[in-house]
Amino acid sequence: MSSPLLNGAINHPHFPFHCFGLLVDHLFDDITVSGIGKRRVRCGCTFGAKKGNPERPFGKVLVSWDSKSLASDGCPDNWYGVSCSKGSVTSITLNDLGLVGDFDFPVIAGLKMLRNLSIPNNHFTGTTTVQVGSIGKLEQLKYLDLRSNGFTGDVMHLLSQLGSVGYVDLSCNQFIGSLDLGLSNSSFVSGIQYFNISHNSLDGAPFSHDGMPYFDSLRVFDASSNQFVGKVPSFNFIVSLQILRLGSNHLSGSLPEALLQESSMVLSELDLSLNQLEGSVGSITSVTLKNLNLSSNKLSGPLPAKLGHCAIVDLSNNLLSGNLSRIQNWGNYVEVIDLSSNSLTGTFPIQTSQFLRLTSFKVSNNSLEGVLPPVLGTYPEIKTIDFSLNQLNGFLLPSLFNSTRLTDLNLSYNNFTGPIPLQPFPNIPFVGSVQNLSLASLDLSHNSLTGLLPPEIGEFCSMAHLDLSNNHFEGGIPDILPDGLTMFNVSYNDLSGVVPENLRSFPDSSFHPGNSLLTFPSVPSSLTNVPNMSSRGHRSHMKSAMKAALIAGLVGGASIIMLVAIMICYRTHQQGSKSNSLKGDGERKGAQQEIPSRPAHHKNVDPSTSCSSPHDHTSSSQLGSAHQLKETSSVVQRPKDLGLPELIRKNDGFSSSMSLISANPDSLKVCSPDKLAGDLYLFDGSLVFTAEELSCAPAEVIGRSCHGTLYKAVLESGHVIVVKWLKEGIAKGKKEFAREAKKLGNINHPNLVSLQGYYWGPKEHEKLILSFYINAPCLAFYLHGALRQAAEELLMGGFGDEFKFDLVSWKKVCRPLEVEGLVIRRVIDCKFGVDIGVWKSKEGRHPYAVGVLKLGEETERRTLPPLSVGERFKVAVDVARCLNYLHNERAIPHGNLKSTNILIETPGLNALLTDYSLHRIMTPAGTADQVLNAGALGYRPPEFASTSKPWPSLKSDVYAFGIIMLELLTGRSSAEIVSGNLGVVDLTEWVTSLASKNRSIECFDKLILGAQNLDDMLQVALRCILPAPDRPDMKTVFEDLSSIVHEPATTGVEQ
Structure with a gap:
């Protein structure tokens, strides 16, 4: 039985594509199709709703595909996705229906008048190696779309059978083999216009058999995200080619200059990113090229002197050097510039007023110096500016904060000084209304800015991300900051006063370390403050809450009592209904017996930074979460069984999740299927589940690191996976993240734990990477013991600055020593006992104790045999x-x-x-x-x-x-x-x-x-x-x- 996929479906017991079997039966009964007998399509398709529910896409099929609904010529009448002409089926379009099962090509091949076969974004499987021979009988086929399914086999077995097809999309499947179109049908080569084989596992040098075939009509060629090697093929003589995408492969050699030069080609988009190309980028003189992506290669030398008519230029993550001033010669066509992560030097040129169409300008992670040019604030269409991780200095430009188009401004990790140049907006004549100020993300962290935080920041109604940490700001936090903030950080400053009420839902790490005079109210001013304060451990006793509730009125008290009763009933129901939840040691052992063994090396099982096993309670992955009482104290608890989606809540970063867990772990067991409403991408067919299933999976914290929090989740299918929930703000943008994650997911090796997928949510903190769980200790366990490894992971890598203590000289730690109320009982040559003193080096040779982790007596020591x-x-x-x-x-x-x-x-x-x-x-x-x-x-x-x-x-x-x-x-x-x-x-x-x-x-x-x-x-x-x-x-x-x-x-x- 197939597993429910996508829309949380149930299996349909009588639909081995039987409706389509009826279609084929009637076609063969009533239509003359020589040489084909009656057969049924064996697809084992699974739909995700009640039979006949027209509200779902597959419901349209179930309702409309009726064997009694036939036209007078025997063709289906109003069957969803099926079109007929003159008694013959000419088109089958079953897009985005969530169908599951093996697709039987030989039966489809019987429809000899079929011109269109479109079944993308389903979960069909099948191998073209065995079945594809009959597809050559579809002589009228002009449009073939198999993308985003699970088809396998040698791609040339399929391509060699195709005739004069104009559109072929085989992307996002599992095809293998090399691309030797010299072996294919000549009519295919001459007739193909759109050809997409991206996101498969093709290898070898493309067109290695007879060289580049002469494509008469090819306009789009996409072979990105495969494993092609060798040099970039020569496309010089394909005069109709408009879009060429070869990114995310292993192509090497130099960049073909002909693709960038003015010639008879009409190329408008060129993507050679994520390869191993070397050499320089010469002047671009093409007048048709609009979109150029050469990012993530090994290109060196200076920036190109000319850009031709390019609108989008991405040269990021290369080895480019030289002065940034060369961009002043680029034309006024450019809209997007990304030169991040190179070795560019110099200052920003001031003669760049021609960038009237520029919407995005990124040059982060270079070695730029000097001040920001005033012309930067005059670009009328600019929306994104990222100059982070450079050596820029001077004052900030007031014009940047007055823009009505700018949405994202990142100037972090530089040497800017002075205040934030915000003045009362009524004094700015060219800003008609504060509602027009569109700045949504502002990152000025890690600079040397001073002064007060201007209250005018509150006028940015769209502001969601504000990071002013690691500066020298003084005074209080304005009371009128935007209510829509989802990320806020002012730590490592010199702020004072009381945290405004609308910011108290943020974790303590948003305000501390630093800001020693900045406080939270010790008692909430009203009952409505209680939820915000609870997320930081500022909880009142139950009696106080009840008194406040009585003061607020009997109605409010009754509501609270009803809510508690509902939660208790729901929790009892959840505990009784989920037998596979990880409730204790005994049940974990039982569950592990049903977990499938680790697949072959390309489907490895990954605990990521964790070194845990289901029975190892002394590892960092099983030590549980600490409830932060103060900046200088912590208590470690045993792990709890947690529902995954509730572990990270709105406005609560990873630092606050520890407080949530220890303060009220039972409240986190609620599983809400709609918590994960973003995009889930799985790299191959070894794991198949939906974001909704992931939301409902029982999970527990098994580790924390500098990347985020690690969970072990048990899917309904019995598979155990590891979910690394990334810290807010550390993931790249969606396009870059997806491109890089997919490339990493294509890497397989017997000694490597491969990524299986990722999830990209609509909110900033909802970025997950997925892999199989593996039951194995790490090398640190064998060499240094579980307690030693746990101390490093929890305090050195996991919790970071939240758990730093006053520095204590190593030489003084030779007797019981009290540090902020916690006791280091013994530290002998850095060997850790039951009470662990955690240390790290500072300035190379001067070690200090910077943290203490006290493990209770219930923690059992893991004993592993020494390695020979x-x-x-x-x-x-x-x-x-x-x-x-x-x-x-x-x-x-x-x-x-x-x-x-x-x-x-x-x-x-x-x-x-x-x-x-x-x-x-x-x-x-x-x-x-x-x-x-x-x-x-x-x-x-x-x-x-x-x-x-x-x-x-x-x-x-x-x-x-x-x-x-x-x-x-x-x-x-x-x-x-x-x-x-x-x-x-x-x-x-x-x-x-x-x-x-x-x-x-x-x-x-x-x-x-x-x-x-x-x-x-x-x-x-x-x-x-x-x-x-x-x-x-x-x-x-x-x-x-x-x-x-x-x-x-x-x-x-x-x-």
Whole structure:
């Protein structure tokens, strides 16, 4: 029986596409179709509503497809999606109906007059390899749309059968093979006008058999999001081509200049993004090219001197350098400019007044200096400006805040000074009404702005996102800030006074650390304040609430009593009806017995940053949530069973979710199917469910990291998945996020935990990435113990600044010591006991204790057998093999390599890497947090200290891998501070010093002393932590390790 898909459907027991079977039966009875006998289409289709419900799309089919409703010529009469002409079916259009099952091509092939076959956005499956031979009989077919289904097989088996078809869309399926149209029907090549094979798994060099075929009529060619390699094919002589999309592949070589030059081509859109193209971008002289996307390649050199007639130009995420002033020569056609994440220098040119059509201008994450040019505020159509992560200085432009078109302004991570230049709006003559001010997102964080927060900010009625953190603002917070704010942050300033009432629903992290004189009222002024205060732990006792309710009136009190009764009844019903909820240890064990085993390597199961297993209550993923009492104290509780959608609520970021959980965990068990109302995208057919099913899935918190909160959710089908709910503000825009996430989802390797999908919600905080759950501990458990790993994950990576304490010198932590009411009972050489003192390095060599996590007696210690030397070598080779694949086959760094992101799967101790390349879907600020987290745990390379914008690279991966090897060889933690004859040094200094004195035997873990090849492995590790220019690449490291352990140096992926 098929699983319900999309619209939450139930199976229809008598619809193996039987209505269409009746259609075909009558066609064959009443219409002359030679050579075809009666057959029924075996599609096993599933509809998602009651039979005959015309309100749903599939209901139209069920209602209208009646075997008695036939025209006089035997053709269907008013059957939904079926058109006839002269007694023959000419068109079948079943778009977006949520149909499920195997599609039987041979039966469709019997409709010889069929001109249109359109079945997109369903869940049909089937392989073209076996069934497609008969589709060649559709000689009249002109339009074929199979997109967004689950069809498989070699794409050439299908294309070679097609005749003179004008429109073919095979996108978003699972087709494989190479693209050799020289082997296809010549009439297909000459007649095709629209050809889309994007988002499949095609590989090889396109058109490698006979070269580029001569397309007479081709206008649109989309082969993006596949695995093509080689150079970009030459499309010079396809004079009709208007749109060419080859993004998200592995194409290399230089950029074909002919595509950018004025010629006989009429190309209007060119997308070569997310490849490995190198070289420079010359002047663009084409007068037809309007949309150019060359982002995420390896292009270098200066910006193009001319843009021709381009309206949209995306050159972001390359290696472009030189002065930004070259844009002053670009024409007045440009509407969108994105030059983010390059190495551009210089200042903004002041002679750019020609940009009268410019709507979006992004140059974030470069090395620009100087002040903002006054002309910037004169662009009449500008809507988005992002100059973040540069070195700009000076004052802000008042004209930017007076624009009636500007919606998004991001100037964060610069060196701007002075106040926010907002004046009372009635004094501005050219602003007719404050309602015309459209600014919806303002990010001025991480600058040096001063002064008071102007009350005029409240005039921006559309404002939803306001980040003024990490500046030097003083005074109070205006009382009239917009009520529609969904994100608000003023932490790390010098504000004082009382938080306005309409802002009290935001988490404490929106105001603190910093702002030591900024307070919340100790007692709510009225009963209506209670819900806002509860989200930060400012709850009143029940008796106070009841008194306030009585004062408010008997009606209000009765309403509260009724609401409580309803919630209790609903919770009791939920507990009794969901037998597969994760209610306790015993039920979790029972549930795990029914969870399917991990599929093949391309369908891995991913706990992401977590190192948890269902029975491991000492890991970071199972330690539960802390209720923040003050900025300097916390109490850790056991995990609760939580309904996923209620964990993150409006205006409550991830920092506040801990308070919600511990304050009233039972209130979070309500499952609301409409909580997730956005777009759910699954990368392949190994997981099939809807956003509604995900909303209703029982879930529990299993970990937190710098990326967000991690949940384990049990779907109705029995599959257990991991949901990483990203922190608000760290995800890129929807288009970039989708493009990068899909590319990451196409990466599969035996030693890699692959992403399975993502969810993009309508609200800022609703960004999720999905993967299978895997029951395996991480490397940190084996080497350092569960408590040690838990401390790092919860306090170093998970909660960040919320749980920082006053700095205490390491040397003083040698006896019980009270820190803000919490006691560090013992810390011995960074080894953690039942009460854990958590530390991290500051300024390189001066360690401090910065946090305390006290675990109760009920927490059981996880005991794992120590890894043998052979097992440690295997882990090193597995990790190196996977990194070699990422670096040399995919050309992307992992970016977040650490022992807690390496799972050890049993039996066999197969190493699996998680959290790979997430920096590609994050904003620069999110990536900066990840880099800081890596530095706190000892995995950040030294070269990052000398750059203002460190970014994950292949070289930084090699350094982190070297640290992993040192952990394997020494048994010590990456961030461990070692005391001894050498003084107080970190792990790398300690090992390097001993090795230089031929005393390396002293650094090896005593459990593996005497084993062979330890010195050879150590030498590989030491080379990995050399300065960046001397560091080997991952291919060399992998080959060296393979030779030491006598393994063949293969990538591990079938070619």
